[in-house]
Amino acid sequence: MRKTTYIQVINEALGEEMRRDENVFVMGEDVGRYGGLFRVTRNLFDEFGPKRVIDTPISEQGFFGMALGAASVGMRPILELMYMDFSLVAADQIFNQIAKYHYMTGGLVNIPLVIRGQQGAGKRYGSQHSQSVDSLYAHFPGIKVVAPATPYDAKGLLKSAIRDDNPVVFLEHKMLYFTRGEAPPADEEYTIPIGKADVKREGSDLTIATFSYCVLQALEAAEELSEKHGIEVEVVDLRSVEPLDIDTVLASVAKTGHLLAVHESYANSGIGAEIVAQAYEIAPHLLKSPARRLGMAPVSIPVSKPLEEEILPWKGQMVATVLEMMG
Amino acid sequence: MTKKSSTASADDTPRSQAKLSDIPANGVVSTTTDLLSSQVEIAFDVPALPAETLAEMYRQALLIRQVEEFLLKAAEEGKIGGAMHTAIGHEANAVGAAAALNPDDYLTCTYRGHHHGLAHGMDVGRAIAEVLGRADGFAGGKGGSMHFVAPEHGMMGSNGIVGAQVPHAAGLALASQIRDEGRVAITFFGDGAIFQGVMHETFNMASKWKLPVIFYCENNRYSEMTPTWRTSSVGEFYQFARAYGMESVQIDGNDAEVVHAAVTQAAERARAGEGPTFIEGITYRLAGHMAGDLETYRSAEEIEEQRSHDPVLVLRNRLLERGSSEEEIAKIDAAVEKSVAEAIAFAEASPWPDPAMAYTDVYRT
Ligand SMILES: Cc1ncc(C[n+]2csc(CCOP(=O)(O)OP(=O)(O)O)c2C)c(N)n1
Ligand SMILES: [Mg+2]
Numbered sequence: 180m181r182k183t184t185y186i187q188v189i190n191e192a193l194g195e196e197m198r199r200d201e202n203v204f205v206m207g208e209d210v211g212r213y214g215g216l217f218r219v220t221r222n223l224f225d226e227f228g229p230k231r232v233i234d235t236p237i238s239e240q241g242f243f244g245m246a247l248g249a250a251s252v253g254m255r256p257i258l259e260l261m262y263m264d265f266s267l268v269a270a271d272q273i274f275n276q277i278a279k280y281h282y283m284t285g286g287l288v289n290i291p292l293v294i295r296g297q298q299g300a301g302k303r304y305g306s307q308h309s310q311s312v313d314s315l316y317a318h319f320p321g322i323k324v325v326a327p328a329t330p331y332d333a334k335g336l337l338k339s340a341i342r343d344d345n346p347v348v349f350l351e352h353k354m355l356y357f358t359r360g361e362a363p364p365a366d367e368e369y370t371i372p373i374g375k376a377d378v379k380r381e382g383s384d385l386t387i388a389t390f391s392y393c394v395l396q397a398l399e400a401a402e403e404l405s406e407k408h409g410i411e412v413e414v415v416d417l418r419s420v421e422p423l424d425i426d427t428v429l430a431s432v433a434k435t436g437h438l439l440a441v442h443e444s445y446a447n448s449g450i451g452a453e454i455v456a457q458a459y460e461i462a463p464h465l466l467k468s469p470a471r472r473l474g475m476a477p478v479s480i481p482v483s484k485p486l487e488e489e490i491l492p493w494k495g496q497m498v499a500t501v502l503e504m505m506g
Numbered sequence: 507m508t509k510k511s512s513t514a515s516a517d518d519t520p521r522s523q524a525k526l527s528d529i530p531a532n533g534v535v536s537t538t539t540d541l542l543s544s545q546v547e548i549a550f551d552v553p554a555l556p557a558e559t560l561a562e563m564y565r566q567a568l569l570i571r572q573v574e575e576f577l578l579k580a581a582e583e584g585k586i587g588g589a590m591h592t593a594i595g596h597e598a599n600a601v602g603a604a605a606a607l608n609p610d611d612y613l614t615c616t617y618r619g620h621h622h623g624l625a626h627g628m629d630v631g632r633a634i635a636e637v638l639g640r641a642d643g644f645a646g647g648k649g650g651s652m653h654f655v656a657p658e659h660g661m662m663g664s665n666g667i668v669g670a671q672v673p674h675a676a677g678l679a680l681a682s683q684i685r686d687e688g689r690v691a692i693t694f695f696g697d698g699a700i701f702q703g704v705m706h707e708t709f710n711m712a713s714k715w716k717l718p719v720i721f722y723c724e725n726n727r728y729s730e731m732t733p734t735w736r737t738s739s740v741g742e743f744y745q746f747a748r749a750y751g752m753e754s755v756q757i758d759g760n761d762a763e764v765v766h767a768a769v770t771q772a773a774e775r776a777r778a779g780e781g782p783t784f785i786e787g788i789t790y791r792l793a794g795h796m797a798g799d800l801e802t803y804r805s806a807e808e809i810e811e812q813r814s815h816d817p818v819l820v821l822r823n824r825l826l827e828r829g830s831s832e833e834e835i836a837k838i839d840a841a842v843e844k845s846v847a848e849a850i851a852f853a854e855a856s857p858w859p860d861p862a863m864a865y866t867d868v869y870r871t
Contacts, residue, residue: 280663
């Protein structure tokens with residue numbers, strides 16, 4: 180194992196998969212010669228050339244549609260978005276086309292492509308550069324949604340996403356890019372299956388089910404709750420939002436009896452509501468207190484530091500909510 | 507003082523737009539070459555096709571017509587749910603293009619796409635079964651009329667969202683270019699589709715990257731119930747391509763031989779690495795936009811006038827001009843009638859799908 184960054188392992192996963200399978204190619208804005216706005220695709224252009232690392236014009240609908248066409252005959256495009264907010268410009272191609280193609284064609288055509296980029300708040304980018312789109316994408320059948328929190332998970336899951344025969348939305352987080360974590364050396368082959376959660380901290384009193392950057396915030400909240408209040412939180416990192424590993428969540432709740440679902444996308448009609456609903460539908464007897472969800476408040480995301488901090492469902496809100504629940 | 511208003515409704519005079527009757531004998535109105543050239547007339551060869559090719563195109567066009575007439579009637583009688591857009595009057599665009607392309611070339615098209623699927627070799631019985639929502643439909647009834655697909659024939663899908671299939675074809679062309687396969691992709695869209703932003707994004711990328719793709723506009727002059735001149739700032743649609751440095755040509759889309767020639771040339775250019783071509787085929791839908799269209803937006807005289815350019819008739823007359831006999835044509839007619847009747851019988855006898863099939867094919871497993 181070595182210590183490395185989230186950005187580094189994504190770059191490695193892309194390169195390793197492009198070396199392994201010549202159908203894999205990258206498309207996006209500034210991804211080629213420049214190496215990506217966040218340098219995630221650096222060096223790929225030099226190694227693979229302009230046919231496989233394609234600098235596109237700012238035409239998200241157009242190149243997303245082109246990726247569908249190429250994927251329909253077995254290519255494996257990876258589409259980079261600088262900010263996941265921009266994916267909404269390509270909404271028709273994602274929701275009406277990419278997600279539905281396999282079904283509409285009765286399974287005759289499948290679309291193996293990856294849409295990846297960073298989302299999330301915390302850096303004061305405001306309403307159109309800070310949203311989390313996980314719940315939105317998870318609402319639609321036909322696309323898988325993955326949002327890893329650590330470098331180890333990010334590399335293994337990106338490889339699985341690229342090899343998957345379905346469209347996968349791979350969500351990075353701007354607060355995670357420069358975080359460091361353990362990972363096997365570059366070129367050491369491993370994958371992590373899509374749809375499998377991972378318990379990142381064991382605890383006996385309450386389960387927080389979350390994903391992406393909120394995992395790191397939940398781990399900090401858990402430390403504080405343990406130190407100051409003697410509450411031991413179990414942190415279940417979902418890693419994938421669709422398919423959702425509800426079994427691992429419920430196995431944890433069987434132990435703790437209390438469930439809080441947390442994410443940075445909006446709380447209303449969000450993944451947290453889905454997790455809580457599934458818990459009540461499948462195993463209401465496990466819940467010793469009402470299961471709750473915590474997500475972004477229903478406002479557009481403001482720029483000013485105190486305003487943004489006010490609405491983020493991070494450590495402060497998690498601690499407060501857990502204390503309320505454990506009252 | 508009164509101010510002159512310049513609202514959209516004030517502009518109520520039809521702008522010049524090519525009609526089939528304006529198209530000269532060679533079937534080609536004009537072609538443009540590059541970004542800065544003014545519109546120039548270029549000699550455009552329309553070679554006479556061999557008798558067998560003409561006869562095969564006629565057979566396909568007639569078959570498409572008869573299938574469409576059956577489907578339209580069935581929809582109007584309420585036997586088929588959903589929207590039914592037929593290609594009655596558009597047949598030459600499909601059969602001319604299909605005959606000009608290789609079997610492994612790619613195609614995408616619109617909800618008005620039965621003619622393309624059938625011209626590209628889709629099984630007729632399974633196609634009709636699909637529209638009827640039966641188990642033997644090629645997609646088991648999940649796609650229906652607007653989502654024809656036949657990957658084994660390079661037919662990668664028709665689409666219910668106006669314009670969405672156009673980048674798909676460019677992506678198929680990109681795959682061919684990356685893999686260096688020499689395959690060409692053709693995409694069909696309507697005159698109304700030109701005004702979707704995604705079209706222009708795709709034109710730009712395809713031209714910049716010299717993708718082996720053919721953009722084929724089936725200009726029937728109506729976007730649903732609105733004549734396109736009412737919403738377009740540009741008179742002739744093939745001119746849009748000029749802004750993207752693309753070759754473009756306006757042709758008689760009701761003459762399969764002309765369509766064949768234009769698509770052949772475009773495919774040659776594409777395979778030679780010279781990039782995309784925009785073809786504007788002037789055509790006319792002889793039926794409504796879809797089953798149940800009240801057609802209050804056009805006159806009976808207009809439709810009658812267009813019947814003299816009926817693409818099936820054009821092909822039939824061409825065969826006679828080139829020496830085929832009435833008996834030879836009657837033989838084709840009889841064979842088509844028989845195969846369409848058999849296909850309909852097959853489709854109508856096909857069972858409904860098992861309801862459990864509603865849950866399959868969400869993900870490839
Ligand atoms: C994005 C979108 N907007 C509107 C529609 C509804 N619609 C279906 S066909 C059509 C007209 C398209 O006209 P044109 O492109 O000329 O094709 P035609 O039907 O004449 O073949 C419209 C508006 C749609 N299917 N998709
Ligand atoms: Mg039209």
